[in-house]
Amino acid sequence: MSKVLIVAEHLDGQLNASTGKCVSAAKALNPETIDILVLAADPAPIAAQAAQIDGVARVLAIANPANQHAIAQVLAPQIVEVARNYSHVFGPSTTFGKDLMPCVAALLGVAQVSDLMAVDGPYSFKRPMYAGNAIVNVEAPADQILVATVRTASWPAATHGGNATIETLSVNAALPNHTRFVKLEAGKSDRPDLQSARRVVSGGRGVGSEENFRVIYQLADKLGAGVGASRAAVDAGYVPNDMQVGQTGKIIAPELYIAVGISGAIQHITGIKDAGTIVAINKDPDAPIFEIADIGLVGDLFQILPELEAALS
Amino acid sequence: MKILVAYKRVIDADVRVQVKPDGSGVVSEGVKLSANPFDDIALEEALRLRDKGIASEVVVASIAPADAQPHLRNGLAMGANRAVHVVSEQAVQPLTAARVLLKLIEKEQPDIVLMGKQAIDDDASQTGQMLATLWQRPQATFASQVEVADGKATVVREVDAGLETLQVDLPAVITTDLRLNKPRFIKLPDIMKAKSKPLETIALADLGIASADTLKTTHYAPPAQRSRGVMVKDAAELVAKLKEKGLL
Numbered sequence: 001m002s003k004v005l006i007v008a009e010h011l012d013g014q015l016n017a018s019t020g021k022c023v024s025a026a027k028a029l030n031p032e033t034i035d036i037l038v039l040a041a042d043p044a045p046i047a048a049q050a051a052q053i054d055g056v057a058r059v060l061a062i063a064n065p066a067n068q069h070a071i072a073q074v075l076a077p078q079i080v081e082v083a084r085n086y087s088h089v090f091g092p093s094t095t096f097g098k099d100l101m102p103c104v105a106a107l108l109g110v111a112q113v114s115d116l117m118a119v120d121g122p123y124s125f126k127r128p129m130y131a132g133n134a135i136v137n138v139e140a141p142a143d144q145i146l147v148a149t150v151r152t153a154s155w156p157a158a159t160h161g162g163n164a165t166i167e168t169l170s171v172n173a174a175l176p177n178h179t180r181f182v183k184l185e186a187g188k189s190d191r192p193d194l195q196s197a198r199r200v201v202s203g204g205r206g207v208g209s210e211e212n213f214r215v216i217y218q219l220a221d222k223l224g225a226g227v228g229a230s231r232a233a234v235d236a237g238y239v240p241n242d243m244q245v246g247q248t249g250k251i252i253a254p255e256l257y258i259a260v261g262i263s264g265a266i267q268h269i270t271g272i273k274d275a276g277t278i279v280a281i282n283k284d285p286d287a288p289i290f291e292i293a294d295i296g297l298v299g300d301l302f303q304i305l306p307e308l309e310a311a312l313s
Numbered sequence: 314m315k316i317l318v319a320y321k322r323v324i325d326a327d328v329r330v331q332v333k334p335d336g337s338g339v340v341s342e343g344v345k346l347s348a349n350p351f352d353d354i355a356l357e358e359a360l361r362l363r364d365k366g367i368a369s370e371v372v373v374a375s376i377a378p379a380d381a382q383p384h385l386r387n388g389l390a391m392g393a394n395r396a397v398h399v400v401s402e403q404a405v406q407p408l409t410a411a412r413v414l415l416k417l418i419e420k421e422q423p424d425i426v427l428m429g430k431q432a433i434d435d436d437a438s439q440t441g442q443m444l445a446t447l448w449q450r451p452q453a454t455f456a457s458q459v460e461v462a463d464g465k466a467t468v469v470r471e472v473d474a475g476l477e478t479l480q481v482d483l484p485a486v487i488t489t490d491l492r493l494n495k496p497r498f499i500k501l502p503d504i505m506k507a508k509s510k511p512l513e514t515i516a517l518a519d520l521g522i523a524s525a526d527t528l529k530t531t532h533y534a535p536p537a538q539r540s541r542g543v544m545v546k547d548a549a550e551l552v553a554k555l556k557e558k559g560l561l
Contacts, residue, residue, distance in 0.1 A: 095472040102442035130330040137532040179451040182478035294542040307548035
């Protein structure tokens with residue numbers, strides 16, 4: 001039977017929703033046990049949140065001042081000490097997990113399955129390649145620890161109501177001091193988090209300027225939606241990079257995705273393929289976004305968006 | 314200072330990749346191949362560090378079939394001083410690639426290894442991190458800004474929460490994100506000059522590396538097709554449709 005260890009992602013004492021999505025993927029293995037590992041300077045508040053996720057047996061907490069910031073080469077040796085007792089080690093396919101989990105795999109001397117999107121068996125998975133243009137079946141060896149990152153957009157958020165036991169651990173691992181955290185400049189936003197929002201409104205090059213992007217924000221606020229952007233809008237400086245949706249940005253799966261002034265390049269579509277309903281608003285009737293949109297509207301966004309807002313009030 | 318750039322050849326980013334009907338792979342015959350876009354950014358960054366006088370030599374390295382020589386010559390034409398071609402007819406998985414690169418590091422003793430944050434074919438995003446781990450050196454992944462001074466690199470990283478700045482001691486592995494730079498175009502005289510630059514070939518088998526290619530890809534399928542959508546004529550009809558679907 002499988003024993004799954006999940007590496008928790010957190011920031012400022014808050015557990016990231018991606019951790020619960022890893023639990024959903026772990027449940028699909030029908031394992032003997034699912035444990036969550038929290039590494040932090042002060043893991044207690046995060047461990048308490050992790051313990052509430054349904055289906056989790058134990059939360060293991062490692063407190064160390066060196067874990068104040070998530071530096072992959074510092075976290076990985078500690079994770080490996082714990083991972084040896086498990087058959088599977090999962091982390092989220094966010095920038096945190098993508099940075100960290102290959103280090104864990106390399107220390108264990110095993111391959112890693114990236115962006116796990118479906119489970120066919122304990123060592124049999126599906127994952128996307130070629131910007132989501134091919135879905136491949138991957139078979140991994142059963143005699144090695146399986147390290148994977150979980151594609152968060154493919155899994156539902158875990159339900160709460162669990163009551164896992166919390167244990168503190170201390171591990172003996174030599175930690176490097178070759179890397180120093182300097183600062184984190186967060187894109188401040190009161191809007192719902194892009195990756196967990198039920199509704200997302202995204203703007204592209206068609207929006208035209210940073211100032212014009214306010215029409216996107218206004219519509220999003222009307223809908224209580226998160227705000228995303230295409231690479232073109234980010235590169236043009238309309239919005240910060242952490243709003244980018246696509247192969248090289250965030251991969252999201254909201255119930256409703258409204259693409260405004262986005263042509264729909266392959267790399268963008270990769271990021272939204274799993275959205276429930278895709279709405280496209282574009283003045284070019286031949287834009288590729290209309291090939292995947294469930295509802296399309298051809299026209300000038302500066303005329304349509306105010307009308308849309310009016311119709312919503 | 315020497316910079317090693319890992320430089321993968323992949324199906325060009327603008328090709329709409331097709332899965333073969335028998336599920337054995339993707340159509341690669343007659344398809345345009347190019348440098349992985351993130352690796353072009355890595356090479357550009359290395360060349361800029363050389364232009365500033367920080368680096369003295371830039372070496373491009375690729376693990377690729379014998380017919381990939383023009384790919385390495387492209388890297389030389391862009392400006393690399395030398396190329397190393399590890400010849401392997403089979404594609405290697407990230408941990409094996411990291412082991413190969415570590416062998417090259419032992420030989421070349423670079424101060425920085427620059428590479429893309431992911432290859433756009435397997436989309437794994439692993440090799441740089443695995444290499445840093447095996448090398449027991451720092452990593453700065455998803456870089457959108459790199460400054461090198463006094464044996465350290467200060468790197469701005471694109472993370473989900475925004476922009477994170479790390480300072481790492483050299484030597485180190487840095488993986489590049491899209492916004493780090495805009496790679497230069499290759500000029501015709503540079504293509505001519507590249508023909509006489511050193512290009513070393515090494516057979517993968519001669520490196521004595523244990524393969525870590527333990528993952529088997531058994532079947533390729535095209536992604537699930539979304540059913541054809543409907544067009545609406547105005548905002549009011551759009552709102553009505555969304556209400557009908559229970560989304561508003």
